[in-house]
Amino acid sequence: MVTFVAQTTGYAVCDACQSMLVRQNMEVSRIGQSAALQEDGTPLMLGSAGAYQKVPFEIIGRIQVQYSFGFWNEWFCLYANGNQGWLGESQGNYFANFQTQVAERLPAFEDLRRGNNIPLNGRLFCVTQKQKAQVIGCEGELPFIMHSGYKAPLVDLKTETVVGATIDYSEDTPLVFIGETVDFDALGFSNLREIEAWS
């Protein structure tokens, strides 16, 4: 069974067969197949809930990618106020972020170097990592989909505060996600995944 919870998301992955589906004009069609996600020890799962800046959210989708240091999940979150956002999660670190339109014209992926400072909506961000992360697969409901095996050109940026950004150079117009690193405790999670010897 595939449920579209959010009214605006266009994509969903079937829990049972990992078919990737697109919804257009009330029609649902299959556009591919997601590989099985890798067990990465995450304490989150579809249906986990939390709150960021006092706005409750529920996790409804996930993209799993593999970086050089391990797995990274972008959890797609539906906020109680109708906003949609992402929660980057890896090895116990959490990065609440939102796709953001930026005024500036961004440098090309090839031109960016670690240490470069670039302005995003007027604020300087520093490039801390640049790599092509391999997409493992997707689950749940998503605003866009990434095919398994695709190598996503991603640039990570930090600032002098916990505010950071990720730029996804997959499309002609790069997608910018700006957010901040948040402590686990501050996110007030519920409905977490069971972890043996800890839960």
Place this chain on the structure above:
Amino acid sequence: MIPGRKPAPPVKVKSLQCRACGAPIEIRSGPRAQVIVCAYCDTSMDAQDPTFKILWQYQQQIKFEPLIPIGARGTLRGELLECIGYMRRTVTVEGIDYTWSEYLLYNPFKGYRWLTEFSGHWSFVKECFALPVGPNGMVGVNPPDTAVNYMGLSCKHFQSAEARVTYCIGEFYWHVEKNQRNRVHDYVSPPYVLSAEESADEITWSLGEYVTAKELWDGFKLKTAPPAAVGVAPNQPNPLGNSRILWRNFGLFTALAFLITLFFTMFCPSREVFSKSFQYYANEKEKAQVTENFKITGRPCNVEIDISSSLYNRWAMFNMALINADTFTAVDFGQEVSYYHGVEGGESWTEGDRNSSAVVGQVSSGTYFLRVDPESGTGNSPDTFNPQNPAPGPEVFSYTVKVYRDVTQWLYFWLVVGVLLPLPIIQSIRSASFENRRWMESDHPPVSNSSED
């Protein structure tokens, strides 16, 4: 909740037998472990590989027992953490090896923490997600050898060196290898140490906070004895405190003592040397009085001669002489008092002062007496004052002459200063020597400070 969705299966602890020696191993960080090193035979295995393929086998000549055993759980700063890995890293500075221990701590919800130990000094370390700011802005590459500012904390560069892994057991979330080399940079702002670790494609910043062994041993409920702390750690809080604060307190105290002394000087009488009361009779022919002898001792000082009188609606002029009884040298001076009181338009008014004082400077020790020759009148005072018909006052009044030497209070002040001053000085010296010992081990030893600053 999303209707109809089954919860994800639990995260399981992986168990295996060491591929080399058969010892049972638990992978405590589950799927997040990349490498597991058998504590018994030092064999390193790929924790992500279903068959736990052997990566390398070293015979680590000396075995090191982690002070916090792998598998121990404890609470540190409110976080429940399990020790899952132990490694030793070494830097070589001017031909000398310095080795410290790193304990990898894990909580599946909160991720990884570190405990580092060097010569019995411990730091609790967390990864940073903000960038420090150096002289050239945010430090994304090439950590500088100057001070950097991390989230408002100014951290001075302490040391940059290449660290190599010289021992490791347990599990790690990256591909640890023996002799793996990374350039590390330390910046200190006690009790914090900010560290940058360079790898091929990233700089990882972390912030350590000095913790006492007692806190750790309590947190992990360890029964063993912690190693004694030796020397001074880069981020060890100066036990003598910041001498600047001490100096500030000294300054405040001295200022307070100064104000109190000033207060006493201004409002409290000095030491009385002599006092005598006289009566003034207008009709007495010889009004001049000579006092008994009195002694003024000690160093030359200012002598204050006070007159307090009971005159009413009249003035008095006291011609006085302070006479040395041995040499008969005299210092002449005059004092005048006047006091008028009346009622005008239903309102009471007063004018003048019944009391007066005069100071004779630099009086050497010796025996003295005073000669006092008063004159007094009603209307025509020596000054220009001309009261509007005050009823003339009585022609008899009393007056008291008192002699004080000032002196002592400032002595007390200087005594206080003299007693207190050594404290901040000694503290400063000891504190500076502590800082010296701290910075002796750094890339910026104190001797070269003058040329650098």
